[in-house]
Amino acid sequence: MAQALTVAVLVGSLRKASFTRKVAEALTKLSPEGFSYKHVGIGQLPLYNQDLDDEGSPPEAWTAFRETIRACDAVLFVTPEYNRSVPGGLKNALDVGSRPYGKSAWNRKPCAIVSVTPGAMGGFGANHHLRQSLVFLDMPMLNQPEAYIGHASDLVDDEFNVKNEGTRAFLKGFMEAFGRWTTTLVRARDAAA
Amino acid sequence: MAQALTVAVLVGSLRKASFTRKVAEALTKLSPEGFSYKHVGIGQLPLYNQDLDDEGSPPEAWTAFRETIRACDAVLFVTPEYNRSVPGGLKNALDVGSRPYGKSAWNRKPCAIVSVTPGAMGGFGANHHLRQSLVFLDMPMLNQPEAYIGHASDLVDDEFNVKNEGTRAFLKGFMEAFGRWTTTLVRARDAAA
Amino acid sequence: MAQALTVAVLVGSLRKASFTRKVAEALTKLSPEGFSYKHVGIGQLPLYNQDLDDEGSPPEAWTAFRETIRACDAVLFVTPEYNRSVPGGLKNALDVGSRPYGKSAWNRKPCAIVSVTPGAMGGFGANHHLRQSLVFLDMPMLNQPEAYIGHASDLVDDEFNVKNEGTRAFLKGFMEAFGRWTTTLVRARDAAA
Amino acid sequence: MAQALTVAVLVGSLRKASFTRKVAEALTKLSPEGFSYKHVGIGQLPLYNQDLDDEGSPPEAWTAFRETIRACDAVLFVTPEYNRSVPGGLKNALDVGSRPYGKSAWNRKPCAIVSVTPGAMGGFGANHHLRQSLVFLDMPMLNQPEAYIGHASDLVDDEFNVKNEGTRAFLKGFMEAFGRWTTTLVRARDAAA
Numbered sequence: 122m123a124q125a126l127t128v129a130v131l132v133g134s135l136r137k138a139s140f141t142r143k144v145a146e147a148l149t150k151l152s153p154e155g156f157s158y159k160h161v162g163i164g165q166l167p168l169y170n171q172d173l174d175d176e177g178s179p180p181e182a183w184t185a186f187r188e189t190i191r192a193c194d195a196v197l198f199v200t201p202e203y204n205r206s207v208p209g210g211l212k213n214a215l216d217v218g219s220r221p222y223g224k225s226a227w228n229r230k231p232c233a234i235v236s237v238t239p240g241a242m243g244g245f246g247a248n249h250h251l252r253q254s255l256v257f258l259d260m261p262m263l264n265q266p267e268a269y270i271g272h273a274s275d276l277v278d279d280e281f282n283v284k285n286e287g288t289r290a291f292l293k294g295f296m297e298a299f300g301r302w303t304t305t306l307v308r309a310r311d312a313a314a
Numbered sequence: 315m316a317q318a319l320t321v322a323v324l325v326g327s328l329r330k331a332s333f334t335r336k337v338a339e340a341l342t343k344l345s346p347e348g349f350s351y352k353h354v355g356i357g358q359l360p361l362y363n364q365d366l367d368d369e370g371s372p373p374e375a376w377t378a379f380r381e382t383i384r385a386c387d388a389v390l391f392v393t394p395e396y397n398r399s400v401p402g403g404l405k406n407a408l409d410v411g412s413r414p415y416g417k418s419a420w421n422r423k424p425c426a427i428v429s430v431t432p433g434a435m436g437g438f439g440a441n442h443h444l445r446q447s448l449v450f451l452d453m454p455m456l457n458q459p460e461a462y463i464g465h466a467s468d469l470v471d472d473e474f475n476v477k478n479e480g481t482r483a484f485l486k487g488f489m490e491a492f493g494r495w496t497t498t499l500v501r502a503r504d505a506a507a
Numbered sequence: 508m509a510q511a512l513t514v515a516v517l518v519g520s521l522r523k524a525s526f527t528r529k530v531a532e533a534l535t536k537l538s539p540e541g542f543s544y545k546h547v548g549i550g551q552l553p554l555y556n557q558d559l560d561d562e563g564s565p566p567e568a569w570t571a572f573r574e575t576i577r578a579c580d581a582v583l584f585v586t587p588e589y590n591r592s593v594p595g596g597l598k599n600a601l602d603v604g605s606r607p608y609g610k611s612a613w614n615r616k617p618c619a620i621v622s623v624t625p626g627a628m629g630g631f632g633a634n635h636h637l638r639q640s641l642v643f644l645d646m647p648m649l650n651q652p653e654a655y656i657g658h659a660s661d662l663v664d665d666e667f668n669v670k671n672e673g674t675r676a677f678l679k680g681f682m683e684a685f686g687r688w689t690t691t692l693v694r695a696r697d698a699a700a
Numbered sequence: 701m702a703q704a705l706t707v708a709v710l711v712g713s714l715r716k717a718s719f720t721r722k723v724a725e726a727l728t729k730l731s732p733e734g735f736s737y738k739h740v741g742i743g744q745l746p747l748y749n750q751d752l753d754d755e756g757s758p759p760e761a762w763t764a765f766r767e768t769i770r771a772c773d774a775v776l777f778v779t780p781e782y783n784r785s786v787p788g789g790l791k792n793a794l795d796v797g798s799r800p801y802g803k804s805a806w807n808r809k810p811c812a813i814v815s816v817t818p819g820a821m822g823g824f825g826a827n828h829h830l831r832q833s834l835v836f837l838d839m840p841m842l843n844q845p846e847a848y849i850g851h852a853s854d855l856v857d858d859e860f861n862v863k864n865e866g867t868r869a870f871l872k873g874f875m876e877a878f879g880r881w882t883t884t885l886v887r888a889r890d891a892a893a
Contacts, residue, residue: 135362135364136364136365168328168361168403169396169402172330203405203408204409204447205446206399208409209361209406212396212405213361213405214402215396216401217402241627241657242629245632249632250399253398253831254397256398256841256844257397257846258397265835305884306884309884313880434820434821434850435824435848438821438824438825439828442639445642446638448650449635449648450650450653453650454647458643458645460642462821464821498691499691502691506687522749554743554745554747554792555787555789556715557714557715558714589791589794589795589798590798590837591833591836595790595793595794596748596749596792598785598791598792601788602783602787632832639785640785642784
């Protein structure tokens with residue numbers, strides 16, 4: 122039997138009771154077989170400052186984060202929208218993982234994005250701003266289904282089950298599509314190696 | 315004589331020898347009369363986490379930053395591009411200043427954006443991602459001239475003079491346009507009050 | 508009594524029974540006093556091809572469109588979203604009006620954007636892609652309220668009244684804000700002239 | 701020997717002497733073996749209007765365009781930037797090909813984007829606006845190398861050779877990466893079928 126592929130899960134909100142985090146937990150419960158999920162924190166990362174890398178003394182939190190991402194096969198981003206864009210904390214995590222120059226931890230890892238909001242619009246602004254960065258970071262992104270999850274404040278229960286049946290089926294289909302996408306790209310990577 | 319309008323200057327890079335910071339200094343030297351500039355740091359701001367506001371104990375650095383921005387008449391953003399978007403640290407400063415909900419410090423302050431890169435492209439991605447957030451924050455933005463400053467690593471000398479004559483004239487015109495824009499909007503605000 | 512300011516209304520859909528067009532009609536009915544609205548068609552415009560301008564024989568439809576826009580004081584864009592962006596026909600109208608180089612008909616005209624969709628998300632992608640072009644065209648844009656009008660297929664009746672009371676009040680407030688914005692910018696333009 | 705994969709080439713400019721078109725010709729000359737290129741015109745397409753599809757009488761030009769795209773394995777977009785975004789004519793071609801609803805001709809075709817400008821910035825705005833639409837159209841996009849081709853007015857000679865050696869090598873590498881990307885995705889599609 123093939124080894125499970127490891128997927129890093131990054132959550133864009135730092136709140137303890139974040140409903141974005143609950144959606145992230147719910148997503149991993151809906152995964153097909155063959156994938157293991159690792160929640161990777163971003164709240165402990167000092168703001169990126171290139172001086173610290175140049176001086177050869179990057180913060181320990183940066184180094185640990187980079188190694189964790191590097192060890193994963195794929196990445197799942199689950200994020201709220203702050204001011205019509207990616208939360209500063211999540212963007213900072215992208216920046217930290219992308220450096221030092223030429224040693225990006227993100228390189229070529231397949232990924233998918235779920236944006237999550239309490240209102241109706243589902244975080245379109247955060248979703249697509251994140252995509253622009255991921256082009257540069259060379260992370261093949263799942264296109265469809267796009268996942269703009271609105272009305273999310275009461276979507277997931279305390280056992281991380283999606284209350285709404287339609288949304289549950291949608292998110293299950295999303296995770297299956299992400300699984301196929303990841304498998305396709307990881308196989309192509311391995312065949313080329 | 316009318317009182318000078320106060321402009322907060324935010325620099326998107328945290329490096330000590332940042333050439334973005336040098337461009338920011340050069341810009342303020344090229345300002346028309348009637349404006350005073352206040353450099354406002356962003357590197358000291360803990361990542362935004364709504365829990366800290368909800369618990370009534372926001373970090374002191376957040377509170378001081380919000381008060382500083384609130385006391386200014388306008389804002390000048392000078393930023394590099396990280397991974398085709400706004401640096402996480404600058405986006406975090408936007409997020410911190412925008413909260414608590416309904417008490418944004420940015421509200422209605424006229425602003426302008428200068429993006430700065432060592433390469434040729436001048437930070438288009440950062441420039442326009444920032445604009446998307448500023449629509450939401452209701453900050454009237456200077457449209458023209460757009461300022462995408464490429465080849466910036468050796469543009470400004472140690473006394474903050476722009477070495478290249480063409481660029482110096484461009485940036486001087488930019489600051490004059492920003493001055494007119496700020497004056498127009500502040501007058502309209504005062505007339506409505 | 509001051510002369511009414513003239514606002515060009517551009518609708519991004521070409522369908523006869525377009526609900527976007529109905530929203531546009533409803534918006535003009537909700538306008539404050541002092542503005543007159545002129546619906547300007549875009550469906551008759553041949554695709555932009557610079558050769559026709561360079562040869563000195565632009566299509567009559569281009570010339571008429573440019574003159575019509577040039578004679579207005581402000582512009583209201585009301586548009587659906589096609590493939591997460593501005594409909595090709597509306598983007599073509601922007602392109603036609605922006606040329607020949609240096610003679611843009613759009614120059615410095617205050618504007619506002621209403622995006623309209625049958626679904627929940629309200630055309631965020633079209634709304635902000637349009638804004639990126641309008642920065643270049645130097646059209647001061649209304650920031651707030653942003654207008655993402657979802658569930659629009661049955662929003663407006665045949666006399667162009669908004670059926671939903673909450674949305675009606677929102678759109679009325681939008682038109683008042685647009686009126687104030689236009690007045691501020693036109694006065695500043697006249698004072699500078 | 702495997703059959704060549706067919707790649708549709710769409711050029712965003714309609715000018716006869718378009719240097720964007722020359723870059724497109726140069727790109728196909730730099731292709732690796734195993735691909736054939738078909739230039740597909742967009743200037744003949746009437747502006748999209750859903751009524752014509754709904755009435756069952758779409759223009760012949762639409763139908764022919766849709767069939768041509770549908771018969772290809774992949775798509776190469778080569779485009780200038782108009783007003784910081786995709787030219788209206790190219791966006792119209794996307795819209796025409798995407799309809800009628802549920803019958804998009806673009807569906808799942810791998811693609812790549814080259815943006816081309818006479819100035820320094822290389823069409824970043826057009827490049828990424830196009831990407832936002834291609835997510836929705838479910839076209840897997842080549843991430844790297846990104847291709848922002850500035851200073852393009854005198855880049856390609858009349859036999860469609862790239863004059864500048866560095867750019868020639870870059871574009872050759874681009875076409876090789878696009879070839880690998882297309883092959884990977886087409887194989888995955890065939891294996892799933």
